[in-house]
Every structure is written in C-alpha cells, then in structure tokens.
Amino acid sequence: MFKRVSARGWALGLVGLVLAGCATHRPPGGTLxxxxxxxxxxxxxxxxxxxxxxxxxxxxxxGGVGAEPGVARLVLEGGTGGVLAxxxxxxxxxxxxxxxxxxxxxxARQVEGERAEAxxxxxxxxxxxxxxxxxxxxxxxxxxxVGVASGAREVGTRLVFTFWVHEGALTPLGxxxxxxxxxxGRGVEAHVLERELRPFFREPLGRxxxxxxxxxxxxxxxxxxxxxxxxxGTRPVEAKTLAVGTRGTPSATFLAVHEAxxxxxxxxxxxxxxxxxxxxxVELEDGRLTGWELVEARHTREGTGGGPRALSSEVxxxxxxxxxxxxxxxxRRTVRLVLRVEHRAGDAEARGRVEEAWVERPSxxxxxxxxxxxxxxxxxxxxxxWREGVYEGSAWLAQKGVEEAALWFVGGLVGKGLGSFMTKGxxxxxxxxxxxxxxxxxWLRSAVKRLSGEEKNAFEQLWRKVALEGEQALTQSERSxxxxxxxxxxxxxxxxxxxxxxxxxxxxxxxxxxxxxPQLARALDKLAKELPIHHRRPLQYAHLFPTxxxxxxxxxxxxxxxxxxxxxxxxxxxxxARPNPTADEVRRAAEIIDGHFEPWYHRVDDSPGxxxxxxxxxxxxxxxxxxxxPGFE
Amino acid sequence: MKEPMDLPGLRRLIxxxxxxxxxxxxLPPAREPLKAGSLLExxxxxxxxxxxxxxxGRARFATNLGGVGWVLDRSDDEVHGMEEETxxxxxxxxxxxxxxMIVFGGNIYTYxxxxxxxxxxxxxxxxxxxxxxxxLLVMPVASNVxxxxxxxxxxxxxxxxxxxxxxxxxxxxxxxxxATEILARDERLVELMRAGRFDALMKNGDxxxxxxxxxxxxxxx
Numbered sequence: 001m002f003k004r005v006s007a008r009g010w011a012l013g014l015v016g017l018v019l020a021g022c023a024t025h026r027p028p029g030g031t032l033x034x035x036x037x038x039x040x041x042x043x044x045x046x047x048x049x050x051x052x053x054x055x056x057x058x059x060x061x062x063g064g065v066g067a068e069p070g071v072a073r074l075v076l077e078g079g080t081g082g083v084l085a086x087x088x089x090x091x092x093x094x095x096x097x098x099x100x101x102x103x104x105x106x107x108a109r110q111v112e113g114e115r116a117e118a119x120x121x122x123x124x125x126x127x128x129x130x131x132x133x134x135x136x137x138x139x140x141x142x143x144x145x146v147g148v149a150s151g152a153r154e155v156g157t158r159l160v161f162t163f164w165v166h167e168g169a170l171t172p173l174g175x176x177x178x179x180x181x182x183x184x185g186r187g188v189e190a191h192v193l194e195r196e197l198r199p200f201f202r203e204p205l206g207r208x209x210x211x212x213x214x215x216x217x218x219x220x221x222x223x224x225x226x227x228x229x230x231x232x233g234t235r236p237v238e239a240k241t242l243a244v245g246t247r248g249t250p251s252a253t254f255l256a257v258h259e260a261x262x263x264x265x266x267x268x269x270x271x272x273x274x275x276x277x278x279x280x281x282v283e284l285e286d287g288r289l290t291g292w293e294l295v296e297a298r299h300t301r302e303g304t305g306g307g308p309r310a311l312s313s314e315v316x317x318x319x320x321x322x323x324x325x326x327x328x329x330x331x332r333r334t335v336r337l338v339l340r341v342e343h344r345a346g347d348a349e350a351r352g353r354v355e356e357a358w359v360e361r362p363s364x365x366x367x368x369x370x371x372x373x374x375x376x377x378x379x380x381x382x383x384x385x386w387r388e389g390v391y392e393g394s395a396w397l398a399q400k401g402v403e404e405a406a407l408w409f410v411g412g413l414v415g416k417g418l419g420s421f422m423t424k425g426x427x428x429x430x431x432x433x434x435x436x437x438x439x440x441x442x443w444l445r446s447a448v449k450r451l452s453g454e455e456k457n458a459f460e461q462l463w464r465k466v467a468l469e470g471e472q473a474l475t476q477s478e479r480s481x482x483x484x485x486x487x488x489x490x491x492x493x494x495x496x497x498x499x500x501x502x503x504x505x506x507x508x509x510x511x512x513x514x515x516x517x518p519q520l521a522r523a524l525d526k527l528a529k530e531l532p533i534h535h536r537r538p539l540q541y542a543h544l545f546p547t548x549x550x551x552x553x554x555x556x557x558x559x560x561x562x563x564x565x566x567x568x569x570x571x572x573x574x575x576x577a578r579p580n581p582t583a584d585e586v587r588r589a590a591e592i593i594d595g596h597f598e599p600w601y602h603r604v605d606d607s608p609g610x611x612x613x614x615x616x617x618x619x620x621x622x623x624x625x626x627x628x629x630p631g632f633e
Numbered sequence: 634m635k636e637p638m639d640l641p642g643l644r645r646l647i648x649x650x651x652x653x654x655x656x657x658x659x660l661p662p663a664r665e666p667l668k669a670g671s672l673l674e675x676x677x678x679x680x681x682x683x684x685x686x687x688x689x690g691r692a693r694f695a696t697n698l699g700g701v702g703w704v705l706d707r708s709d710d711e712v713h714g715m716e717e718e719t720x721x722x723x724x725x726x727x728x729x730x731x732x733x734m735i736v737f738g739g740n741i742y743t744y745x746x747x748x749x750x751x752x753x754x755x756x757x758x759x760x761x762x763x764x765x766x767x768x769l770l771v772m773p774v775a776s777n778v779x780x781x782x783x784x785x786x787x788x789x790x791x792x793x794x795x796x797x798x799x800x801x802x803x804x805x806x807x808x809x810x811x812a813t814e815i816l817a818r819d820e821r822l823v824e825l826m827r828a829g830r831f832d833a834l835m836k837n838g839d840x841x842x843x844x845x846x847x848x849x850x851x852x853x854x
Contacts, residue, residue: 498841503807510700529739538766571767
C-alpha cells in the first residue's frame with residue numbers, strides 16, 4: 001500500500017511498497033555568503049603614543065621637510081597620539097598601493113565583525129532578561145520531553161533526546177524512540193517525570209556548550225534518566241546561541257506543522273494486521289515550515305488479509321509533538337521523521353509512533369565560516385527580538401536600519417537567493433551585492449543614503465519582513481514596492497551626488513574612518529577642520545563607479561588639510577581638462593595622485609623622512625597628469 | 634578707547650553649548666588683536682570678526698559632535714593661524730573663485746568672510762566654502778560673522794532636538810543645508826541673495842543648490 005504525497009501536489013497510490021518522488025519546496029538560490037574566503041584579522045597598524053601629557057603634539061609640522069611653511073602646529077590636548085606606525089611608502093608603487101588596499105579591507109572586515117558583535121550584544125541585553133529567557137527554554141524543553149514520554153508506557157521503551165546547548169539556549173538536534181517490548185507499565189504523572197528531569201536542566205543543560213543527549217528508559221512505574229554530555233563537536237548551523245524567552249510555539253507554526261502532518265499521514269494506510277515504515281520530511285526556514293513531503297510508506301509486515309486501515313489521528317498528533325521543537329532552530333534545514341505504524345487486530349485504525357527524527361543540513365552550509373558567522377549571529381539576534389515579539393522587541397527591531405545591520409541585509413539577500421526576484425533585469429545592484437559581504441554591506445550602506453528617508457524606511461521595513469517572515473509573507477503590493485526600491489537603487493547609484501548627499505557621505509566617511517583607525521578618532525574629532533577625510537576617488541565621480549562603495553575603507557584616508565588642498569587643486573584642474581571624464585580616466589588620475597601623496601595618507605602629522613614638500617608633490621603629480629591627459633593645464 | 638561691539642550671536646552660541654552640554658573651548662585673545670579695517674593680505678579686516686578676536690583667541694564649539702562642530706581659527710600672541718590660513722588658502726583658491734576671502738574657521742569645510750560684499754558699516758557676509766577634491770562649492774550662510782554664530786547656535790538646538798539624534802545619536806541635519814528656515818531669518822543675507830550678489834561665487838552649484846537658495850529666499854525654485 002502506498003501513497004505518494006507532497007505539499008505541492010500529491011496523488012493517492014494504492015497498495016505496495018512506495019518510494020515517493022521527492023517534491024521539494026526549497027526556495028531558489030545559492031549558499032549563504034558562498035564563495036568567501038575565511039576572514040583574516042588585520043595586522044594592526046598601531047598608533048605610537050606621542051610623548052607628553054595634556055599638550056601632546058600629534059603633529060609637528062612647524063618647519064620640517066614636507067610641512068607647509070608657516071602652518072600652525074596641530075596640537076591635541078589630552079591626545080593619545082596619532083601617528084600610524086605603518087611604514088611610509090615611496091611613490092608610484094602600484095604593488096604597495098595594493099598592499100594598502102588589502103590592509104584597508106582587513107580593517108573593514110574587522111569593523112564589520114565588531115558591528116555584528118555589538119548588535120548581537122544589544123539584542124541580547126537591551127530591554128530583556130536573559131535569565132528569564134533561559135528559564136523559558138527549560139520550560140519548553142521539559143514540556144516537550146514530558147509530552148512525548150506520556151504516550152510511551154511499554155516497559156523497556158527508550159527515548160533519546162539530543163540537544164545542542166549554548167548558555168541555556170536549547171536546540172533539538174534529534175529524537176529517537178526504541179520500543180521496549182515489555183508489559184504496559186503503570187502511569188507516570190507528568191509532574192513526577194518533570195521533577196525527575198528538572199535537575200538535568202541545571203547540569204548538563206544549564207550553561208555549558210555542546211551536544212547533550214538525555215536518555216529516558218521506561219520502568220514499571222517510573223522513567224530512569226541518564227545523559228551524555230561528552231560530545232562537543234562543531235556547532236550545527238541551526239543551533240541557537242541565544243535563549244529565547246517565549247512560552248510556546250507560535251500558533252501559525254503549530255497550525256502549519258499540524259496541517260502538514262495531518263495531510264501527509266492521512267495518505268498512509270496499513271493492511272489489517274500489518275506494519276509499515278513511514279518516512280516524512282519537513283522543510284524549515286528559521287521557525288517557518290516551507291514545505292513537507294511524504295517520502296516513503298513501506299510495508300514491513302504483511303497483513304492478515306483484511307482491508308486497508310487508516311492511521312489514527314493520534315499518530316499525526318504525536319508527530320506534531322515531536323516536530324514542533326525543531327522549529328526553534330535557525331536557517332534552512334530539513335527535519336526527517338521515521339514512523340513505525342501498525343494495525344492490531346480488533347482496532348478500527350492503525351496506530352504508530354515516531355521512531356526517529358533528526359535534522360539534515362546541506363553539507364555546503366554545514367560549516368560556519370567567520371563571515372557566515374557574522375550573518376548568522378546577526379540574524380539570530382534580530383530573529384530573537386522578533387520571536388519574543390514584545391512591543392519593546394518590535395521597537396528595537398525597527399531601529400536596526402541598514403547602517404547598523406547592513407551585513408544582515410546583504411547576507412540575507414544573498415543567502416535567500418532573492419536576487420532573481422528582486423533584481424531581475426538590473427545590472428549594477430546584483431553585481432554590487434554579489435561581492436564579498438563586508439564590501440557589499442558598505443555599498444548598501446552608502447547606496448541607501450541616496451534614497452529619500454521614506455524610501456529608505458520602506459526598504460528596511462520590507463526587507464526585514466522578508467528576512468524574518470519569509471518572502472511569501474509579502475503581499476503582492478509589497479513585492480512590487482520592494483522590487484521598485486531595488487530599481488530605484490539601480491538608478492540612484494548612477495546619478496551624480498548632490499551637495500547634501502556629499503555632506504552625508506562625508507560625515508559617514510568620517511565616522512567610519514574613526515572605526516577603522518580608532519587610534520586617530522580623538523584627533524579627528526578635535527581637529528575636524530585640520531584633518532579632512534580624503535576620498536581617493538572623489539565623491540563627485542561616485543556615479544561612474546556604481547558597484548563601488550565610495551566610502552569603502554580603501555578609498556578613504558585622512559591627511560593634513562594643507563596637503564589635501566594640494567590634492568583638491570589637482571582635481572579642480574582635472575575637472576577643467578575633463579569635464580565629463582570616463583571611469584577609467586578618473587581611476588587613472590586617482591592612481592597618479594595616490595602615487596605622489598600616499599606618504600601623507602593616514603597620518604595626522606607630517607611623515608618623517610619625506611624627501612619633498614606637498615607643493616613639490618603637487619607639481620610632480622601635475623606633470624604626470626599632463627602627460628596622461630592632453631589639455632591638462 | 635572704543636568699546637568693542639556687542640556680539641549677541643556669539644553670546645548665544647556659548648550659552649547654547651553650555652546649556653546643551655556641548656564641547657566649548659576658548660583661548661584668551663591676543664594683547665593686540667587685529668583691528669577692524671586693518672589690512673590682512675591686502676583685504677580690510679571685518680569689524681565683527683575683529684570684535685570676536687578681541688574676546689577670544691580661538692574657540693571650539695560642539696566639536697564633540699565630530700564633523701558638525703565648528704572651530705574659530707586661532708589668532709593670539711602665540712599663533713597667527715587665522716592670518717596664515719588666509720594667506721595660504723588665498724594663494725590656492727582666490728583665483729579659482731575669482732574673489733578674495735578671509736578665512737576664519739570652519740568644520741570640515743572652510744568659512745570665510747567676503748570683503749567685496751561688505752555693507753555700509755564694513756560688515757562682511759560669511760560663506761561656507763567646500764574645496765574637497767574639486768567640488769568648489771560656495772554656500773552663503775550669514776550677513777555677518779555674529780549673525781552666523783546666532784544661526785549656527787539655532788542649528789545646534791535643532792540638531793540636538795531632532796528625534797533621530799535623540800534616538801540614535803545620528804546627525805542627519807547639516808548646516809547650512811538643513812537650516813534654510815534659520816538662515817531665512819537673516820534679512821540682510823536674503824537681500825544679498827535676492828540681489829544675486831553670491832551668484833558668481835555659487836557658479837558651481839547644481840539644481841539642488843538652486844532649490845536650497847530658493848528656500849532660503851522664500852521663493853519658488
């Protein structure tokens with residue numbers, strides 16, 4: 001007897017051994033943040049503290065080589081110093097410029113990691129009680145175990161519950177039930193078993209980290225419990241690291257799982273007196289059921305010759321009971337269930353129990369690379385607030401815009417494979433978002449600044465909905481609106497920046513630069529006028545590089561104002577020679593200027609040992625620019 | 634000896650910084666500060682600016698807010714930063730703008746008085762000058778230096794009261810871009826703008842700058 005069923009479309013079979021065709025309901029798309037190389041912590045370019053106390057000189061340009069004569073010394077009261085210890089580079093060396101870019105990238109990765117950590121910390125701590133959440137985890141897990149055990153009365157029955165434990169956050173990884181074959185034991189009241197189990201939630205399920213297996217063995221009038229907490233292993237991707245303070249499963253999740261089990265198992269029938277093995281899968285994404293499939297219903301014992309019998313509704317109920325806690329995990333995964341069903345003589349319907357349930361993960365998503373870890377941690381943190389669903393949680397979530405959570409926005413876009421839906425027909429947006437996560441995050445952060453406040457809010461709100469509730473949660477008009485916003489992004493990144501946008505981006509660049517070079521932050525605050533943040537490729541040409549973040553770490557450098565003025569002078573000349581330059585022309589001019597001025601980059605003083613002044617560097621750069629760009633004055 | 638002129642704008646700015654607990658640092662003035670009308674790089678020194686330097690040798694306002702804070706260049710017995718910056722900056726940019734200006738402070742951009750646009754008292758209007766990487770953008774911000782301090786103090790009040798700033802510390806309001814209503818109260822500034830006195834300086838403006846100008850002048854773009 002077999003039935004072949006899936007959520008997408010199913011047909012009733014009749015009798016015999018079955019292997020159903022596998023209907024899958026996975027959304028399209030690739031691997032989360034795929035193709036990334038592991039992050040490397042940057043070699044820190046340490047600031048050497050300037051000697052002195054309250055009046056530490058961070059810049060002594062008063063008359064040294066390279067200083068503009070007569071320019072006042074920069075003095076930072078109470079300063080912590082601010083001279084980067086990076087070796088000064090000689091001019092015109094493309095290889096060394098590349099080294100500088102790589103170093104900047106490493107700093108950017110580090111900053112993104114720190115931002116992700118800060119967001120996770122805030123999600124865990126702001127306006128909530130982590131201890132309360134841990135207690136809620138315990139209560140939910142206890143309810144699961146006691147509920148499942150209540151239906152197993154055969155002496156000798158063994159139940160095995162496997163959790164991943166992380167500081168009180170409990171994620172079910174597996175469940176097994178082994179029939180005992182003995183007599184029916186006396187009833188064990190729920191509170192008795194609960195009392196038996198509760199100590200295990202202090203140790204080993206309390207605050208340790210790793211895999212914990214709890215084994216229950218049915219005796220005549222009680223359950224014997226033991227555990228194994230020796231398996232450490234690698235944290236599965238679906239495992240929570242933050243305890244969630246909810247009391248039960250959301251009703252929508254319960255109803256979806258219930259519906260799946262009811263439909264799936266309704267299709268199974270067993271010959272009178274026979275037994276069968278039933279295999280089902282449930283596709284999950286975070287707490288959402290995204291698909292299910294009846295994979296197999298295979299006869300394991302011939303019947304006694306009577307007709308087929310349907311399964312009792314209690315079988316589906318038991319399956320729901322087993323599966324629900326698995327919805328507490330994170331990300332995309334499959335929960336596979338194996339049930340043993342049988343019909344006993346004299347019964348109207350067949351009965352059955354789940355023998356085994358476990359989580360399957362696509363192997364490519366198994367390992368948590370550092371970059372994937374960032375996204376994963378941020379997603380969990382934001383999901384936590386959403387799951388807890390209290391007003392404060394919603395308000396907290398609404399504040400997490402692209403600025404703070406760009407990596408989450410980008411990681412979700414790539415990971416959920418939404419490129420085709422959102423960005424079909426677009427050129428620059430998919431390219432920009434397809435780059436390394438910290439690069440794409442920076443691009444998105446700068447790009448949304450070009451949207452109006454209303455557009456930015458709408459983008460954040462719609463994308464949060466997709467990320468937390470799934471694409472299918474969007475209404476048709478919301479889908480159109482989100483698609484429209486991606487189209488807007490595509491357009492605005494090709495438009496020249498207006499002065500107000502430049503202000504915003506300069507302010508953003510300044511704040512970002514302070515994160516990249518914290519040892520210079522104080523000097524940059526105190527001496528904003530004296531220490532401009534230079535855009536190596538100018539903001540006025542940002543639209544010529546639509547896939548690049550104009551505020552990327554490698555495009556920023558602080559330097560003394562009088563040096564920056566020399567560079568600005570060169571760009572004025574360039575603008576006159578090339579009123580409508582190509583991207584290549586801008587790129588080349590920036591390389592030439594970098595080649596002559598790089599020794600001053602990332603410094604709040606004048607580099608010692610410079611062989612020429614900023615004015616001389618300007619003249620040399622001018623000479624080189626003239627030779628590359630005819631008409632250059 | 635002639636009494637230095639009253640500077641209600643500067644007083645207000647100092648009061649606002651103190652009230653809002655924004656950073657405020659001043660240095661004492663020079664014993665012999667530059668006098669009104671004396672020549673600096675061949676330009677008449679603004680009487681209002683002279684009164685400012687008669688009170689302080691340098692000042693930093695709200696610099697704890699990063700790029701939106703504002704610094705009055707130093708000019709005292711030890712350092713002649715304002716004078717030197719005017720000379721150095723003038724060599725670089727006067728020709729580009731076709732207009733000599735006296736640089737006296739700024740935030741990430743430079744602030745300067747424009748001697749050629751002085752009124753009958755010799756008071757010079759103030760402009761913000763952005764020379765970043767070829768931008769060459771000038772925005773008129775006040776009819777005189779003290780009026781600038783007044784407007785800037787009102788901007789700081791608006792910035793700190795902005796819900797976005799209160800909630801997240803984000804500074805989404807920029808001076809003078811987001812201060813059109815404040816600047817519009819400077820009648821003399823509006824008169825100068827309406828008369829097109831800044832047009833030559835603002836030649837590199839785009840549509841958005843023209844809309845900004847229209848907003849300050851209270852007329853449709």
